[in-house]
Amino acid sequence: MIPRYSTPEMDAVWSDPARFGRWLEVELLATEGHAAIGIVPTEAAEICRAKAPVSDEAFVERIIERERVTDHDVAAFVDTVQAEIDDPAGSWIHYGLTSSDVGDTALCWAMRDACDLLIEASTALLETLVDMARVHRDTVMIGRTHGIHAEPTTFGTKVALWALQVDRDRERLRQAREAVAVMKLSGAVGTYSNIPPSVEAFVGDALGLRPIAATQVVARDRHAQFLYACASVGSTCEMMAVELRHLQRTEVREVQEGFKPGQKGSSAMPHKRNPISAETISGLSRVLRGNLSAGMQDIALWHERDISHSSVERVILPDSSQLAFYVMRRLKRLLDGLVVMPERMRANLDASYGLVFSQPVLLSLVQGGATRDDAYRIVQRNAMRAWDEGLDFRTLLEADDEVDDDVLDDAFDLRRSLANLGQIFAQLDAIVI
Incomplete structure (x- = not known):
């Protein structure tokens, strides 16, 4: 690396x-x-x-x-x-040994130790996310689908879902650790022809590695599982990084990466404050996924062994360990220094003229006796006019003879939209750090 x-x-x-x-x-x-x-x-x-x-x-x-x-x-x-x-x-x-007895046992030992570091880093990242989710549980913002305003949510809810995914990645790392914490000292084609199984057991006990049946080499699906766990970590970190990149765009500006004294965002434009950490994480995650592809191809070896996997693993196993560890550390630093802008979040929510309450209005009209298709047509007609002409959505609905004004207070109540977030935070609280 x-x-x-x-x-x-x-x-x-x-x-x-x-x-x-x-x-x-x-x-x-x-x-x-x-x-x-x-x-x-x-x-x-x-x-x-x-x-x-x-x-x-x-x-x-x-x-x-x-x-x-x-x-x-x-x-x-x-x-x-x-x-x-x-x-x-x-x-x-x-x-009584062959080269792979030594090399594969030592390599599995190294991957196990790498997993321990990765699990530790994922736990530290998880702690940051859980704390941030709780702090911003009620920080209201607009939820977006397809990049377009959808319905209200909170920044804490967004972060809570990130935390749940990181917790799943941590479990994948634990499973990968179990898969790679193995060893073999069974000789040239794995038949113990020149080394007793008791010697293998002796070494395994001393190293804390589990002896397994093998050919001349430990089966490479274990290494691929390790690489998948690393790639999954990278993709999860990229998922968060991409969202943070979008939220930092000038037109959105709901969060900002920290900016230390003396830092420069551009060699040419002094005003620039770019999302460099998030972009770095996005880029490195691509390398992790590429390494996984190479690791999957290492599974199929000739007969009891060949060395087509060896040159690949000298690169991808250390590099994937390093990169997965680095991106989690880098993301934790990003989050620790993240500037969250609740006022800007609320302003963006309000910028679409109240259209974010279109579904509650639709459901209220259906409850009032309208067919769903008629209710959809009424709401959509007013919504399109609000958007095209820059008019207040609720005001238009109040002027529409097909809308009962009595249902609008509840439909436009932000507390109604966020009333059941406890369901998500109960899952967050169940995480064991």
């Missing part, structure tokens, strides 16, 4: 020293697991642990240098580790 969108927390999960450190721990635990059943001498396993190299940048460089000879990263890693531990103990490193 380019530095612009990387974070220290995810860097710590996906860095080369972290990756080789995981490989090393898998190798050492496998050696100790073999020692526990008498295959590897106990003293040799102890020497391997004691003399194991530290996985730092210098260790990484030694592996890279060796890979120039082997043209195989796991073989280069094993050669480097064995050389540093030295024979005879070092010869027990990688005993």
Whole structure:
């Protein structure tokens, strides 16, 4: 991931020293697991642990240098580790294992840790949304469908629905964590031909990973599920970001992103205050969805394995982890600094001459005995005139001989439109942070 969108927390999960450190721990635990059943001498396993190299940048460089000879990263890693531990103990490193035993177990370990960070970020974002929804529960605004004024709602209701979706994403991340928190040490084609299942269980217990049946590799539908959870996070964040972008348009101006001292919105136009965070989130969500497509294509491998997935995963798994984490963090910052403009929201609601109450008027006429089609015609006729001529909708209705004025007070009562919002907020209150 380019530095612009990387974070220290995810860097710590996906860095080369972290990756080789995981490989090393898998190798050492496998050696100790073999020692526990008498295959590897106990003293040799102890020497391997004691003399194991530290996985730092210098260790990484030694592996890279060796890979120039082997043209195989796991073989280069094993050669480097064995050389540093030295024979005879070092010869027990990688005993009975194949490359995917080490690489896939370590990769699942990394994805599990990435999930933990993503779940933590989703919870923080959820807390912000829940608080904002409660603060603005009664902040009245116009609801829009197709970009056109529809009926009144509140900003808090809008945010509450966002929170419910983020909570669903958090559950998807939890399910993805369960799917990827697995491992395999079952050998070249997954038959345990050269490694006992007890060694796999020993390593799995130590790492907190569940042993699963596999070919030479862990099935890639698990990785695709992880990528889907990341892409879903991105799409949810984009859904909010797109709405916030619309609400920041000059003609609407119901919210604004925060603007810190010294910030510049444009290199050319000093007045500009652009929705840059929301736009960035929208853009990065596209990358997340693209990565999901690549991950789905990684599921179909030849026979018991090939490496067509490997080069793809070196890019998309770290990058999707980083981007999903980044967009949630970026959106939380956006929301924490968001300027909400209730007066502008109310002014926009009133700007359509009262047309937002057309459905209550329609229903009142039906209750009064009109057929629905006749009631629709009466309301639509007055609504179109109000819109075309810039006239007050209620005044026109009061002048219409086919309308009973007595029904209009209730139909135009804003409290009636918002009376049942408690149904939505009850679901919000049921979220367990």
